[in-house]
Amino acid sequence: MQQQRSRALGGRPQQQLQRVPRCPLRSNIGQRIKPIVHAEHSDGKDSESAKLFGLIPLRAKGQNLDERIESGEFTDAGSTKEKLTRPLRQALAKEPVLGRPLARALADLGRHWRSEAAKRMPEARGDIREIVGQPVFVPLYKLFLMYGKIFRLSFGPKSFVIISDPSYAKQILLTNADKYSKGLLSEILDFVMGTGLIPADGEIWKARRRAVVPALHRKYVASMVGMFGDCTLHGTSTLDRAVSSGASIDMENYFSRLALDIIGKAVFNYDFDSLTHDDPVIQAVYTVLREAEHRSTAPLAYWNIPGVALVVPRQRRCQEALRIVNDCLDGLIDKCKKLVEEEDAEFNEEFLSDRDPSILHFLLASGDEISSKQLRDDLMTMLIAGHETTAAVLTWTLHVLSQHPEATEAIRREVDEVLGDRCPTVEDFRSLRFTTRVINEAMRLYPQPPVLIRRALQDDTFDQYLVPAGSDLFISVWNLHRSPKLWDEPDKFKPERFGPLDGPVPNEVTENFAYLPFGGGRRKCIGDQFALFEALVALAMLLRRYDFVVDATKPPVGMTTGATIHTTGGLYMHIKRRDMSGTAAAASRRQEVAAAPAYAFAFGAAPAGSPSSPATPPGAAASGCPFAAAAAAMMQQQPSAAAASAAGAAGASITVGGSTATLGGGVSLGPSVP
Numbered sequence: 091m092q093q094q095r096s097r098a099l100g101g102r103p104q105q106q107l108q109r110v111p112r113c114p115l116r117s118n119i120g121q122r123i124k125p126i127v128h129a130e131h132s133d134g135k136d137s138e139s140a141k142l143f144g145l146i147p148l149r150a151k152g153q154n155l156d157e158r159i160e161s162g163e164f165t166d167a168g169s170t171k172e173k174l175t176r177p178l179r180q181a182l183a184k185e186p187v188l189g190r191p192l193a194r195a196l197a198d199l200g201r202h203w204r205s206e207a208a209k210r211m212p213e214a215r216g217d218i219r220e221i222v223g224q225p226v227f228v229p230l231y232k233l234f235l236m237y238g239k240i241f242r243l244s245f246g247p248k249s250f251v252i253i254s255d256p257s258y259a260k261q262i263l264l265t266n267a268d269k270y271s272k273g274l275l276s277e278i279l280d281f282v283m284g285t286g287l288i289p290a291d292g293e294i295w296k297a298r299r300r301a302v303v304p305a306l307h308r309k310y311v312a313s314m315v316g317m318f319g320d321c322t323l324h325g326t327s328t329l330d331r332a333v334s335s336g337a338s339i340d341m342e343n344y345f346s347r348l349a350l351d352i353i354g355k356a357v358f359n360y361d362f363d364s365l366t367h368d369d370p371v372i373q374a375v376y377t378v379l380r381e382a383e384h385r386s387t388a389p390l391a392y393w394n395i396p397g398v399a400l401v402v403p404r405q406r407r408c409q410e411a412l413r414i415v416n417d418c419l420d421g422l423i424d425k426c427k428k429l430v431e432e433e434d435a436e437f438n439e440e441f442l443s444d445r446d447p448s449i450l451h452f453l454l455a456s457g458d459e460i461s462s463k464q465l466r467d468d469l470m471t472m473l474i475a476g477h478e479t480t481a482a483v484l485t486w487t488l489h490v491l492s493q494h495p496e497a498t499e500a501i502r503r504e505v506d507e508v509l510g511d512r513c514p515t516v517e518d519f520r521s522l523r524f525t526t527r528v529i530n531e532a533m534r535l536y537p538q539p540p541v542l543i544r545r546a547l548q549d550d551t552f553d554q555y556l557v558p559a560g561s562d563l564f565i566s567v568w569n570l571h572r573s574p575k576l577w578d579e580p581d582k583f584k585p586e587r588f589g590p591l592d593g594p595v596p597n598e599v600t601e602n603f604a605y606l607p608f609g610g611g612r613r614k615c616i617g618d619q620f621a622l623f624e625a626l627v628a629l630a631m632l633l634r635r636y637d638f639v640v641d642a643t644k645p646p647v648g649m650t651t652g653a654t655i656h657t658t659g660g661l662y663m664h665i666k667r668r669d670m671s672g673t674a675a676a677a678s679r680r681q682e683v684a685a686a687p688a689y690a691f692a693f694g695a696a697p698a699g700s701p702s703s704p705a706t707p708p709g710a711a712a713s714g715c716p717f718a719a720a721a722a723a724m725m726q727q728q729p730s731a732a733a734a735s736a737a738g739a740a741g742a743s744i745t746v747g748g749s750t751a752t753l754g755g756g757v758s759l760g761p762s763v764p
């Protein structure tokens with residue numbers, strides 16, 4: 091696996107850990123978390139995680155953490171009794187007649203105590219207020235370095251089991267998956283997702299998964315790729331305005347809106363068009379999303395107290411937002427039902443309606459017998475699951491790339507060669523291998539969500555540790571993805587770590603559950619392909635057209651979390667049109683753009699110059715992709731003679747930005763997402 095690979099490449103720096111006596115969660119309220127563990131590479135340089143988490147560099151003592159955990163040192167149990175009785179045992183052993191047998195009995199008892207202690211899970215105790223207000227995965231990482239791959243985190247009577255080991259994660263997600271439910275997550279998300287796929291368990295989950303998964307079949311995903319390109323182009327009007335004004339824009343906000351526009355069309359054929367305007371439905375969606383995040387991080391479920399929904403303004407706003415979103419969904423369900431009744435199309439496994447290729451239409455046309463409430467829960471689940479996650483992936487990928495210009499250039503070379511100015515199709519996925527690896531690596535560094543939540547329905551054991559039924563478990567994907575035991579230089583951006591580009595796209599299977607970008611086992615994300623294509627299309631098309639330059643006047647980008655990892659204050663970037671005068675694409679484009687096939691805005695291809703198909707959602711931009719030029723004979727670093735002479739002949743100076751100006755009305759991004 092990756093670890094072995096890295097060893098072959100010269101071995102990972104050994105990370106050694108030293109404990110300082112006091113658990114940070116025991117420190118006084120209001121104090122900043124104190125450094126609890128030292129993490130230092132053997133080459134003497136502090137790891138990036140040490141810097142990231144503010145750990146203080148101390149000299150490592152070289153103890154083996156696993157041995158220390160096994161000794162019961164952290165659990166303060168069992169072995170203490172053995173230690174206390176040791177002097178007595180030694181004294182008894184000196185007396186041959188009665189003393190020795192007694193000493194032997196005491197030694198047996200001591201062994202028993204020690205083995206019982208070894209079975210007791212390491213436990214961190216603290217005050218829950220200590221971790222409120224910071225992304226929860228940050229203290230969990232510190233505790234992981236101190237307590238190891240499994241430990242219990244207790245706050246008064248409440249406790250959670252924190253899992254940071256691939257084989258344990260596999261056990262929970264795959265081998266013993268039927269012993270676990272979504273637990274806390276279902277409770278938190280009930281108000282918005284009801285019994286939608288993410289929070290549902292048991293028979294409801296089985297039935298809904300069986301009904302929804304077929305809707306995301308290959309033909310559907312392939313048809314969506316065209317829409318991803320259209321939406322990305324539609325959004326370039328906003329970026330062009332930022333180019334002209336010179337003002338920086340918050341790319342986190344931008345990606346959030348792009349992903350909302352895409353998921354609205356994909357799931358229920360609704361055009362939010364949030365990239366170019368704001369309306370009450372968009373605001374309502376964000377109010378609901380923020381509430382879900384608020385509830386997932388709040389220490390007290392105060393909203394369950396009767397009457398709170400009427401009294402607390404935040405909760406009143408949430409109720410109102412839910413009403414708006416539900417009304418909108420009910421309207422879309424009714425409209426789609428009518429369409430299905432009118433249609434005379436034969437439904438088969440790969441059913442894809444020309445007029446409405448959305449998941450909602452598939453579910454209704456497939457004759458899936460469900461209540462409107464369940465349908466709404468499913469739609470809402472996919473809206474939320476497919477929106478915030480993809481937006482966060484794009485945000486953090488761009489953030490990482492802003493620190494790695496060489497990777498940005500490598501992506502551009504690949505995109506220039508594979509796509510030129512063309513919008514990507516599903517077939518291009520196989521060729522955009524480096525770009526895909528960059529996204530894979532960004533998802534390792536910034537997993538969305540960083541923690542998976544489960545509740546044990548039955549007792550389960552992890553090596554010697556018993557996790558009793560009823561326990562709440564957090565699988566820390568962040569810890570898995572940044573574990574120094576599993577990854578070479580875990581905090582470094584190294585897209586090459588996943589092996590040769592012609593190898594498989596890394597996932598939980600290829601990395602044996604050390605890498606869980608989309609979860610694993612039977613509850614694995616159903617939108618993984620969809621989401622990867624979406625991120626790939628947006629990244630490829632935007633990086634080809636624009637330079638993104640960090641706005642140095644803004645504070646450094648920090649992390650905060652709800653369901654996904656957000657930035658603390660946005661990802662502000664100055665946008666410039668990329669200078670493509672030296673690329674072969676610029677040369678070929680002039681010759682080929684006129685003859686290029688255009689993309690219908692909504693779904694699938696349309697003949698060049700034709701209006702959008704009837705399926706075009708309201709408000710969608712008319713006509714097709716203005717960049718749809720055939721892939722040119724392009725070169726990577728070394729231009730071919732033919733391409734070079736073509737570039738010279740054509741003047742090689744067409745910039746993509748000039749063309750994008752024809753798209754959309756150039757409306758501003760609107761107010762920040764609340």
Ligand code: HEM
Nearest residue numbers: 287288472475476479480483538608609613615616617621
């Ligand atoms: C980059 C984007 C995405 C990421 C990182 C992501 C990640 C995940 C993860 C980690 C899970 C597993 C959760 C768990 O085990 O508790 C999951 C589940 C799920 N995802 Fe995604 N997802 C993404 C995009 C999407 C999209 C686009 C859709 C819908 C079109 C979607 C729909 C779902 C659903 C319905 C589930 C629940 C599956 C079940 O429990 O049976 N996701 N996702």
